[in-house]
Amino acid sequence: MNSFYSRRAGCSVRWQDLPGSGDPVVFIHGLGCASSYEYPRVVCDPNFGARRAILIDLPGSGYSDKPEHYSYKTGDQARVVAELLDNIGVKTFWLYGHSMGGSIAIETAVLMQARLNGLIVSEPNFHAGGGMFSRSIAAQSEPQFVEHGYAQLLAAETSAWAGSLQSNAPFAVWRGATSLVEGASPDWEAQFLSLSCPITLIFGELSLPDKDVDSLKSKGVAVKIIPAAGHSMSWENPSALAQTLSDCLTGKKQPA
Numbered sequence: 001m002n003s004f005y006s007r008r009a010g011c012s013v014r015w016q017d018l019p020g021s022g023d024p025v026v027f028i029h030g031l032g033c034a035s036s037y038e039y040p041r042v043v044c045d046p047n048f049g050a051r052r053a054i055l056i057d058l059p060g061s062g063y064s065d066k067p068e069h070y071s072y073k074t075g076d077q078a079r080v081v082a083e084l085l086d087n088i089g090v091k092t093f094w095l096y097g098h099s100m101g102g103s104i105a106i107e108t109a110v111l112m113q114a115r116l117n118g119l120i121v122s123e124p125n126f127h128a129g130g131g132m133f134s135r136s137i138a139a140q141s142e143p144q145f146v147e148h149g150y151a152q153l154l155a156a157e158t159s160a161w162a163g164s165l166q167s168n169a170p171f172a173v174w175r176g177a178t179s180l181v182e183g184a185s186p187d188w189e190a191q192f193l194s195l196s197c198p199i200t201l202i203f204g205e206l207s208l209p210d211k212d213v214d215s216l217k218s219k220g221v222a223v224k225i226i227p228a229a230g231h232s233m234s235w236e237n238p239s240a241l242a243q244t245l246s247d248c249l250t251g252k253k254q255p256a
Helices: 074-087 100-115 132-138 142-156 161-165 170-182 188-194 211-218 238-250
Strands: 002-006 011-018 021-028 051-057 093-098 116-122 199-204 222-226
Touching (some): 011 074, 051 074, 093 238, 100 116, 100 188, 132 142, 142 161, 199 211
Parallel strands (some): 093 116, 199 222
Antiparallel strands (some): 011 051
């Protein structure tokens, strides 16, 4: 585990730099998650191809610090990712983000597109309003969620996601969810489509049908489907996700 002090977040941010070949793939996790928890199984899979991988725990999550004074907005998180990559001297890279991490990855890509080989996002937020999960959190006040809602959420969660959720500060989860509901300007879809690098959208088979998939396909965006998986594809089918990421990096098309 590595660490650097982020001036933007005012805290230490920690990440894993796993050795391998080629330009690194930078991983950004979703709301209530942590890359150190979510992605080791994916990047260690033979299908990933022994590539270098950088797994970032965003401020408020996992092994990174959890300052109360920080906003946890997607735009600020994107700037922390850019700050980290500048700090460690990454010249060119691939970027992958899941769910809220996909939205953060889109904003990071806009900031760093001159150095970006390609952007891959899985089931991100493309528009303001959030998803069912983030809306239910943001519907509470921050004090309500911190004092009661977070514990209730943890108590009700039976999936593997509970393990990473409990590594997140409750105020960071609430502020992240609120940022998704508030959205970005331009919205994340417009920013995604504005990029000049290769862009790919990944969806779990069990999350379909989805209007964003249909809309972006019609606009020429490459879409790849992870079989036998839904939103939590990194632990529902990690080998298939590893293979799909490898295909994106090599330009291999998914069978129809």
